[in-house]
Amino acid sequence: MCMDVPVPQDYLLSTNELCFERDGRRLFEGINLRLKAGEMVLIEGPNGCGKTTLMRLLTTLLSPTSGALCYRGEPLEKVRYEYLADLLYIGHQSAVKLALSAEENLAWMAASEGIHDPKSVRAALRSMGLGAVYDLPCHQLSAGQVRRVALSRLVLTRAKLWFLDEPLTALDTEGIGLITGRLQGHLDSGGAIVLISHQDLAIGAVRNYDLTKRCA
Amino acid sequence: MARTPSFLAYVRRDVLLAYRRLGDTVAPLIFFTMVCTLVPLGLSPDPQRLSEIAPGIMWIMALLATLLSIERIFAFDFEDGSLEQLLIAPQLIALPVLAKIVAHWLVTGLPLTLLSPLLAMTLSLPTSAYPAMLLSLAIGSAYLSAVGAVGASLTVSLGRGGLLLPLLVVPLYMPIMIFGTATVFYAVDGLHWSGPLAAMGAMLCAALALCPLAAAAALRVTSA
């Protein structure tokens, strides 16, 4: 089993006493996060208390100093590739190649998840309001549009677990509405979201996780 | 379950990206041509003296030209965040890294090799040595890309244009250059040049096996 206390299977993500130290300075400790299907966790805390670091820990970009991370009750070491296959991470950087067109970028992001269907790629871009500019190289698009190209992955992805770090920055009200709708849809279809955002979102089942209590 | 893109898809994408940024890609080739023309100006245009040093000159200049472009293997991906996406893809990271090395060779090493006969002429290298030179540069530049990728992955988070990368990588380039130039020198002297070439082939195989692993480990460390 993952930890001493038995964890029911339906916990998509659970951490046990996660703690992280960088160059002798302990950022946070004793993080016990539980995430079930259909739930969204909003990580809160002042700037610099390690919200993004926690997000990078959960997405295995960083390895914790101590503590364990479990996916569906199994320790990460055993189910690493299943976990990564079921995970979508959109960080501060949009991972969009400015030399390529919006369609080429999204087609590559979809291919990274095993989806090879040009029609659904174009449909996703259209649903994100990029129907007219899908073949323009991204360096001709505005920051908001580039962010929408990155976020149009949310339309295509099959991943259950979403990790979104400030997804709504550089988006206009229409964009925010689109994304909020998409998040709600994902929750309804049994997905789970870990979110960092300073804009409040009109979404139902939101659990706030205050990191300041855990900061060392 | 084809969760991740195939090896060829990675290579095709990187080559396409390099093609879209043609200025960056052609720069090492132009640099290679320019510095090769420095030699006759700097030393002497006398064909006899030039042909004596032509193999060494061409190899050293090919090495420096590759050094210019090594940083680019991971730098762009690190800056726009796609390196992060690569690190959390559900696959062995060494595979896409190998794909990046192959793409870099296709974009820099191979064109350098194809360009070299042109310059061999200006440096009055005997034509009998052309095949040896082409083969030695082809294999050698692949080794340079592979080992360079390890250096690039170690310094990816230190920002572009750092002088640290050449410092780490040039000592590791010396053995392949020794065998590379020897192959061409043997050919110029009319000896059998398959010996040093075989040594280069062996070193390339080792590099292609080990460098992606080392580079993947380094990426996981430095981009954290």
Added chain:
Amino acid sequence: MVTEVKKWQWFYRLGSPRWFYEITGRWLPWLLCAASLLLASGLFWGLLVAPPDARQGNSFRIIYLHVPAAILALVGYYIMALAGAVGLIWRIKMSFMVMKSAAPIGAALTFIALFTGAVWGKPSWGTYWVWDARITSMLILLFLYLGVLALQRAFSSAEMAYRASAILALVGTINIPIIYKSVDWWHTLHQPATLKLTSASSIHIDMLQPLIVMICGFYVFYVVALCLFTRAEIIRREATSAWVRALVSNESSR
């Protein structure tokens, strides 16, 4: 799970900086005496008592510094890479500190080997720099050391610096045999085999004994220098920890 930890107990204890600091604190005075004794007697024996070489006369006495330094420079690189590997695999911060300390010592010893080799070259070959196979490989080894040193100081975060330079050190170890073999091959390609500068085994027994003493002296010296550098690194890294504060406060109150 518990027996697992018991078995590895000594291994984890070795990994705690405090334990290392205390142990080396006790052993350092003795090691320092042993090293200086060995080096002093070795030098005295080698420089003054050993018979001069038939061909090179007294200039061969530089061997008593050149050979030990060259050996330790090479062994030091492998020690550094091993410490880095242990740090990477078992995530022991202590072995990263040992690796970081081994780099400057190795670089200094390589410099000694190169300098003495060059000075030795003057009387026997008439020029300071000779592209002898051994000296050239030693020069490339110095470049490898400088690469590791530069990489260690390039990162802002200490953890990243440790792990990156550990990887570079490992890559370096794989390349060292390749470099040595290719330089030897390159040397024979361009020059018939001349006097190998450091053919230690073929020299006379009276000359060999001081050399053995010097090599042992250098080994002990290497351990002493490594402990000193590592202890400094421990205090820098563990400055905020309780045991360092306790150490400093009772030291200042004494």
Added chain:
Amino acid sequence: MNIQFASFNEILAMGGHGLYVWVAVTVSVAVLAALLVVPWQSHTRALNQVRLRLERHAGGSAEEGVD
């Protein structure tokens, strides 16, 4: 176990090679000594920094922010 040279200046001359031998020896011994002195200094400097921070914290409550 007898010394090869009769007098002190013969040791210095060493049959014409004295200069090279003694230059090599002095530089090597200097570098080895540096390998002992440098870490010793950085060790004591690190200890002093810790002591400084301790005193500043201990005395911190009395004089605020004196560096």
